[in-house]
Amino acid sequence: MKLKLKILSVAALALSIGVSMSNPSAYAQSGSSTDSFPKPHNFKPLIESAPSANKSADQKKVPPKNIDLQNQNLRSLTVAEDTYGTNTSPDQALTINSNTITNGYITQQGESRWYKTSVPANLKLTAYMAAGATNTDYDLALYRLNTTTSTLEQVSLSSKGAGLYELLSYIATSGTYYISVTSYQGADTTNPFTLFTTQSDSYDQSEPDDNPWFAKDRGTTPFTSQQNIDNALDEDWSKITLNAQSKVNLRLNNTSANGTYMLQIWDANLKSLGTLNQNADGQIILPAGSYYVQVMAPSNFDLTTPYTLSVNYQNAAITRVAISEVVSDRGVQGMVNYGYGKKWRVGYNITVKGRAFDATGNPIANGLVSVGVKVKLNNKIITQVGTTDSMGYFSVPLNIGPAIGQYSYSAPVSTHYFDIIDIAFASGTNTVQADINTLYHFAYSS
Numbered sequence: 390m391k392l393k394l395k396i397l398s399v400a401a402l403a404l405s406i407g408v409s410m411s412n413p414s415a416y417a418q419s420g421s422s423t424d425s426f427p428k429p430h431n432f433k434p435l436i437e438s439a440p441s442a443n444k445s446a447d448q449k450k451v452p453p454k455n456i457d458l459q460n461q462n463l464r465s466l467t468v469a470e471d472t473y474g475t476n477t478s479p480d481q482a483l484t485i486n487s488n489t490i491t492n493g494y495i496t497q498q499g500e501s502r503w504y505k506t507s508v509p510a511n512l513k514l515t516a517y518m519a520a521g522a523t524n525t526d527y528d529l530a531l532y533r534l535n536t537t538t539s540t541l542e543q544v545s546l547s548s549k550g551a552g553l554y555e556l557l558s559y560i561a562t563s564g565t566y567y568i569s570v571t572s573y574q575g576a577d578t579t580n581p582f583t584l585f586t587t588q589s590d591s592y593d594q595s596e597p598d599d600n601p602w603f604a605k606d607r608g609t610t611p612f613t614s615q616q617n618i619d620n621a622l623d624e625d626w627s628k629i630t631l632n633a634q635s636k637v638n639l640r641l642n643n644t645s646a647n648g649t650y651m652l653q654i655w656d657a658n659l660k661s662l663g664t665l666n667q668n669a670d671g672q673i674i675l676p677a678g679s680y681y682v683q684v685m686a687p688s689n690f691d692l693t694t695p696y697t698l699s700v701n702y703q704n705a706a707i708t709r710v711a712i713s714e715v716v717s718d719r720g721v722q723g724m725v726n727y728g729y730g731k732k733w734r735v736g737y738n739i740t741v742k743g744r745a746f747d748a749t750g751n752p753i754a755n756g757l758v759s760v761g762v763k764v765k766l767n768n769k770i771i772t773q774v775g776t777t778d779s780m781g782y783f784s785v786p787l788n789i790g791p792a793i794g795q796y797s798y799s800a801p802v803s804t805h806y807f808d809i810i811d812i813a814f815a816s817g818t819n820t821v822q823a824d825i826n827t828l829y830h831f832a833y834s835s
């Protein structure tokens with residue numbers, strides 16, 4: 390089956406995104422390189438495309454979890470002493486400094502290059518790595534040195550596919566941290582990979598969440614998340630899961646005058662499904678499966694002003710409505726019991742008010758609700774369509790005209806004549822369940 394991805398009515402999504410790279414001057418404090426800091430993005434707006442079949446994003450082999458350093462001769466070299474890399478094992482790790490660009494080479498597939506850096510206090514440690522050529526696939530892992538056991542304990546990793554940079558973060562206690570860059574596929578002695586680390590003393594409560602493996606799992610329910618971007622590399626990832634094809638509503642609110650953010654949607658295979666600028670509404674229809682929402686700062690960030698990410702869902706299928714009120718003219722408004730159960734009593738002009746839900750009970754925003762009434766006079770059917778609001782509420786007016794008075798009810802001072810008429814609901818071509826199916830259609834009293 391061909392899966393279709395649609396954008397509904399959101400002009401902002403059609404904008405192409407201009408990209409400027411992170412500002413290198415913010416990092417080049419003691420650098421071995423003064424090249425501009427590369428964090429390549431290849432943005433595209435959310436556009437129609439067919440998501441590929443869902444697979445887990447973490448199928449790749451990952452670096453070893455724990456590495457025993459006992460009985461190994463640790464050395465201390467600087468990057469300048471070992472430009473082309475004999476640092477192929479942890480005991481040969483090169484010391485790198487925070488906020489410094491390091492370049493390295495891997496000479497054959499499967500090799501690693503090792504680095505170590507010290508974290509002086511409790512800080513968030515961020516590491517970024519980009520391979521030099523897009524046909525190589527290098528991965529990044531972070532280890533903490535357990536000084537008691539002389540073991541490197543893996544505390545984070547990032548292992549995306551070829552052509553994607555790697556990014557990880559870790560809420561670190563003070564100590565020595567080891568970083569491995571490992572070739573999963575290919576090698577390149579012409580184009581160096583780039584490694585960069587930074588440390589943040591202030592960060593939001595969802596950290597670390599800088600890649601899909603550490604994405605905050607938001608499950609299947611709508612959420613809002615208030616977070617901040619604490620450094621130019623910081624990315625905040627959320628994982629969402631759709632049990633069925635769904636319309637996903639996205640919005641990234643940011644009031645900062647200094648930071649400019651955007652979000653990007655990824656499928657489970659880490660294929661980008663497009664981007665959305667801050668302060669714009671986006672909606673995308675996605676098949677069942679898991680997806681990632683990535684928030685990032687392509688150009689500049691503002692540590693002090695949080696953004697708010699909102700994700701909610703609009704299932705295409707309304708399956709149930711709950712009627713709160715049927716408003717009527719002719720002074721017969723309200724629920725009465727004419728001997729056939731309590732029903733809404735109506736005259737000529739009525740307004741049917743209620744709320745629409747999907748099969749799992751979520752209110753459906755922007756859904757279509759059709760209301761149909763069949764009166765006894767000429768068995769005429771009157772229908773009208775309304776749209777639900779952002780909370781799933783709808784209000785649909787109909788002019789159903791007069792009743793013929795098939796039934797009567799003896800009230801204390803008069804007799805009321807009325808019909809019992811059918812009312813039904815639909816959404817598109819689907820029948821919708823409702824908590825009412827008949828009305829008292831008031832004719833006259835005598």
Ligand SMILES: [Ca+2]
Binds near residue numbers: 526528529547551553
């Ligand atoms: Ca990779």
Ligand SMILES: [Ca+2]
Binds near residue numbers: 592617618624625
């Ligand atoms: Ca953050």
Ligand SMILES: [Ca+2]
Binds near residue numbers: 623
């Ligand atoms: Ca983050």
